Amino acid sequence: MLAGNVCLAFGPWFVRLAGTGSVGIGPIASSFWRLALAVPILILLARQARDPLPRMDAGLWSAVIVGGLFFAADLAAWHAGIFHTRLANATLFGNSSSFLYPIYGFLLARRLPGRNQLLAMVLAVLGTALLLGRSYELSTRYLLGDLLCMLGGLLYTGYLVAMGRARERLAPLHALAISTTVGMLPLLLFAWAMGERIVPGDWTAVILLAIGSQVLGQGFMIYAIGHLPPIVFGLGLLSQPVIGAAIGWMIYGERLSALDLVGAAVIGVALVLVRRPEKQDTRTTETFSRSRD
Secondary structure: OHHHHHHHHOHHHHHHHHOOOOOOOOHHHHHHHHHHHHHHHHHHHHHHOOOOOOOOOHHHHHHHHHHHHHHHHHHHHHHHHHOOOOHHHHHHHHOOHHHHHHHHHHHHHOOOOOHHHHHHHHHHHHHHHHHHOOOOOOOHHHHHHHHHHHHHHHHHHHHHHHHHHHOOOOOHHHHHHHHHHHHHHHHHHHHHHOOOOOOOOOOHHHHHHHHHHHHHHHHHHHHHHOOOOHHHHHHHOOHHHHHHHHHHHHHHOOOOOHHHHHHHHHHHHHHHHHOOOOOOOHHHHHHHHHHHO
16 A cells, blocks of 8 residues: 555656646646556556456446546546646645545444544544645635546545455456556547647656556555555555655755654554554453353
């Protein structure tokens, strides 16, 4: 999960690089190439994997196809939003699935979060506010971009839900290869309908986007989603803003303040706390033991 978040944190930078200059392409076109260039690699890896492909019934096909369509819509909305708002805003709203996906997990399990889980979520909110609050700016100039990024976060939650169900029976490479293939055509048609430049003059950024974000980033994440509970996976997504701040510091010389460092540390504490098992009620255990004696 953490390795996947490291790879995905470079995505916004690659999207910006792909769209800069006279030969740059549109944000939705970069989404298309992210998937299109990754498909042959994923299919090859899936064929080389030793995991057998199970019988694909209607329920399994539906989960993977719906996941692919949700992911394509998420990329279109988020990549477009990146160019209409500040990077901090895009990071904040694009990662709203960090909290939406755990809520889905609690609703699915029909139970409330435990003490450690609730405290971890509170710390995650506080850490995110400290990390992004200084650079976040609420303005009507960024309203369209903010709304698109919020839509992207909601759609990504739908993608996680669908792929989580698919991963109950499907190996990660097979699930990712099929969902990635499903998402290509809608993105190509949408980029064409929006009048975007589709063929890049420089392929470096889109190749890095395909390999780094889709093959490696999503590959690690789809593997992890089959092994981690929703709250751990969801809060783990908040490592992306931390890594994104580090990228901004290394590449763009964006200075990190003391509040940024405190926010990153608080998010780190939340990620450690959410993995701790909940304490059992020792009084109940002792009473039960005495009653048996």
